[in-house]
Amino acid sequence: MGALDRTLRYLGLGGGDPDSLAGDLAAHREARTEPAGLGAGLTFKGEVAGDGDFHIAGRFEGDINVTGRVLVREGADVDANINARAIVVGGTVRGNLSSATRVEILPTGVLTGTLKTGSFSAADGAVVKGEIWIERPDPAAPADERRR
Secondary structure, three states: OOHHHHHHHHOOOOOOOOOOOHHHHHHHHHOOOOOEEEOOOOEEEEEEEEOOOEEEOOEEEEEEEEOOEEEEOOOOEEEEEEEEEEEEEOOEEEOOEEEEEEEEEOOOOEEEOOEEEOOEEEOOOOEEEOOEEEOOOOOOOOHHHHOO
16 A cells, blocks of 8 residues: 555545554544644744644644644644654654654655654655654553553
8 A cells, every 4th residue: 555545544535444544534534623734835833732633734843732633744844742643744844753543754754853653654755864662552541641
């Protein structure tokens, strides 16, 4: 399966194995709001925190703490510590990433920093510089604690 197929499945726009993304797809279906976002050409410095997904197409500097997914689009430039359920990097990210489920680096993605997640994938052409810690979540821990 290619990076595009995985991304479409991640965004809830493609079919596939129902078990591999069941939690994320269920969360996507249950969400009744659009993801928050920072558009291309925009710059933001500060902190974003809350429930839901956050998409970045512009320039972001600070901290991101969300319960949903973070999508860094191709061409985006991010200097941030990111804590989210899942993270997809298609642009440039410098900072520490922490994800309860998975981190995916797309072919256009560049990550410089430390990464801690339950699952990790980097497509051909992706650039990753730093430490990678892959840890399975403690099944005895409540779901809220596993997202941190």
